[in-house]
Amino acid sequence: MFNRDTWQEIWHSIKNNKLRTFLTGFSVAWGIFILVLLLASVNGMQNGFYKQFNDDATNSIFIYPNATSKPYGGFEAGRRIQFKNDDLEFIKGSFEESYEYISPRFNRSVTAKYKQETGTYTIIGVSPDHQMIERSVIESGRYLNKRDLKDRNKVLVIGQQVQKELFKDDDPIGKSLIANGLVFQVIGVFSDDGNEREESNIYAPYTTMQGIFGNTDQINSISMTYNPAFDFTRALAFSNTMEEVLKRRLVIDPEDQSAFFINNYAEGFSNIQTFSNFLTFVAIGVGVLILIAGIVGIGNILIFIIKERTKEIGIRKALGARPIEIVKLILMESIVITTLSGFGGMLFSMGIVALISPIVDAPAFSNPNVDNTVVIICTVVLILAGVMAGLIPSIRAANVKPIDALRAD
Amino acid sequence: MIEIKDLHKSYKMGSNSLHVLKGINFKAEEGELVAIMGSSGSGKSTLLNILGMLDEADTGEYILDGVPIKNLSETKAAKYRNKFLGFVFQSFNLINYKSALENVALPLYYQKVGRKEREAKAMKYLEQVGLKEWADHLPNELSGGQKQRVAIARAMAAEPKVLLADEPTGALDSTTSYEVMDLIQQINDLGNTILVVTHEEDIAHMCKRIIHLRDGVIVEDKKIEQVRASQYVQ
Numbered sequence: 001m002f003n004r005d006t007w008q009e010i011w012h013s014i015k016n017n018k019l020r021t022f023l024t025g026f027s028v029a030w031g032i033f034i035l036v037l038l039l040a041s042v043n044g045m046q047n048g049f050y051k052q053f054n055d056d057a058t059n060s061i062f063i064y065p066n067a068t069s070k071p072y073g074g075f076e077a078g079r080r081i082q083f084k085n086d087d088l089e090f091i092k093g094s095f096e097e098s099y100e101y102i103s104p105r106f107n108r109s110v111t112a113k114y115k116q117e118t119g120t121y122t123i124i125g126v127s128p129d130h131q132m133i134e135r136s137v138i139e140s141g142r143y144l145n146k147r148d149l150k151d152r153n154k155v156l157v158i159g160q161q162v163q164k165e166l167f168k169d170d171d172p173i174g175k176s177l178i179a180n181g182l183v184f185q186v187i188g189v190f191s192d193d194g195n196e197r198e199e200s201n202i203y204a205p206y207t208t209m210q211g212i213f214g215n216t217d218q219i220n221s222i223s224m225t226y227n228p229a230f231d232f233t234r235a236l237a238f239s240n241t242m243e244e245v246l247k248r249r250l251v252i253d254p255e256d257q258s259a260f261f262i263n264n265y266a267e268g269f270s271n272i273q274t275f276s277n278f279l280t281f282v283a284i285g286v287g288v289l290i291l292i293a294g295i296v297g298i299g300n301i302l303i304f305i306i307k308e309r310t311k312e313i314g315i316r317k318a319l320g321a322r323p324i325e326i327v328k329l330i331l332m333e334s335i336v337i338t339t340l341s342g343f344g345g346m347l348f349s350m351g352i353v354a355l356i357s358p359i360v361d362a363p364a365f366s367n368p369n370v371d372n373t374v375v376i377i378c379t380v381v382l383i384l385a386g387v388m389a390g391l392i393p394s395i396r397a398a399n400v401k402p403i404d405a406l407r408a409d
Numbered sequence: 410m411i412e413i414k415d416l417h418k419s420y421k422m423g424s425n426s427l428h429v430l431k432g433i434n435f436k437a438e439e440g441e442l443v444a445i446m447g448s449s450g451s452g453k454s455t456l457l458n459i460l461g462m463l464d465e466a467d468t469g470e471y472i473l474d475g476v477p478i479k480n481l482s483e484t485k486a487a488k489y490r491n492k493f494l495g496f497v498f499q500s501f502n503l504i505n506y507k508s509a510l511e512n513v514a515l516p517l518y519y520q521k522v523g524r525k526e527r528e529a530k531a532m533k534y535l536e537q538v539g540l541k542e543w544a545d546h547l548p549n550e551l552s553g554g555q556k557q558r559v560a561i562a563r564a565m566a567a568e569p570k571v572l573l574a575d576e577p578t579g580a581l582d583s584t585t586s587y588e589v590m591d592l593i594q595q596i597n598d599l600g601n602t603i604l605v606v607t608h609e610e611d612i613a614h615m616c617k618r619i620i621h622l623r624d625g626v627i628v629e630d631k632k633i634e635q636v637r638a639s640q641y642v643q
Binding site for chain 1 (some may be wrong): 458461462463464465483484487488490491492496498502503504506507515516518519520524563566
């Protein structure tokens, strides 16, 4: 089938019909190019969405206190709700099976000083679990541990930004940092993938913070993650039950929506997942449409080519070419052109995507990428279907009476 | 070699039907050189096309070298065309992106002759028509006469039983026409059967037999004294 003569026929035909060859090749390459860009864009958007959630664990629940909006149990409306250590221990005890990590947050703004450098930062009193909830990455030193909590050690884990601003080139580990006149020891530096503002924070054991700032057992908010084995429904059921139980414990009207807020990531994450699935669906739909357009384009050009070559087909038939040889002549040429340009377009567009992917990192669009298998399958489908589209007109042309073909101009 | 009986052919022209051939009976023996004459519209080209299996008759018999030509599939027709027939057209019908040599070799390609042999054979026939030096030229680099000689070489390359020429000199000046006719006579001298469609008296008289067509029937069929074209060629 592929002897030297066939190749020479194809080569001759391509060499002498450069525009035709270019048009066919371009339409194929262009179809693949658009398809790859589409798939990459959708992938980039999906990556962007997931990355937004990457700041914190995707199974996070945050509880913020506020003030009541309804009078209840002898209390007037507008009472400020304040969580205490007891509440934390109560949640731990009541929902042992349902949570994975839990940590209080006790925030204070301080003026921190190292040598000549000073700055205003928020120190957040947390428990060691907080590292997992906030997804803090330790760059050097270590995070807080249980011993720090128990002994109320005056130790700090500082964000990278704090290190840059206060310590410059000094290694901060083991150095003393003065916050509001009190001396702390820096034990670690952390970074945070999802959120750079987070890197301007400083973490300390919450017990230490409560002791220093007013010798209190109050806490500002509670962060936790639910059992990762939970699905969306169970995760919501857990936070709803927790809300009910906390309202009873703190004597709040069950209907009161503003006494405190529970922010369960399961909700938002489920929305994102739905949207992401929708995007995939749209991508497949549009991709199929692009493929169809490409196929129609190839078919069109093949019909045009056949029209243009009708007289030549007539001559060849007069010289004794069988219909199958005419079909072969036309299809071989188009297969060679579409295959070369199809894979050319594929490599080109994938090259562009590979080049752009690491650079692009916006909040809603990040690291666009494509699945090689999908692209290769699409290319092969486009080539095969395009050739199929050309098969019918070429068979028809091959069976035309030679005299009709010879008369064509 | 060629035998046709009561051949009819009509063309549909919209709602009208144009009866072109109205019962042709005709016989040609091996080695004949026949001129088919007639004014335009007399059906001479249609007759040649049917003889060449480029077109099909509506009714009638056609026997070529003992083989009845009837209801052929395109594949079968292609085989017969390749084996039995060589064509020379008024407009040459060379493939314009192939060199003279490649054009001549094309019928051999469809005969599945190997590459080396094909080129050697094509070169031999090009030499026979005096165009060996032009083998690598494309058709648009050749004069009209040269193109027709390439076309004749191409028709001869397949070593057909019958050579069919449709107005072979129609697009050429008289000097070149005589050169082409000289070539056709030489090929006929070798024993090949040749049918030439023409409307030029002098060209027809260079054949050995003239058939006159008028309005789709043969009105005259006579053997003549052949005028040799070589006397006009320098």
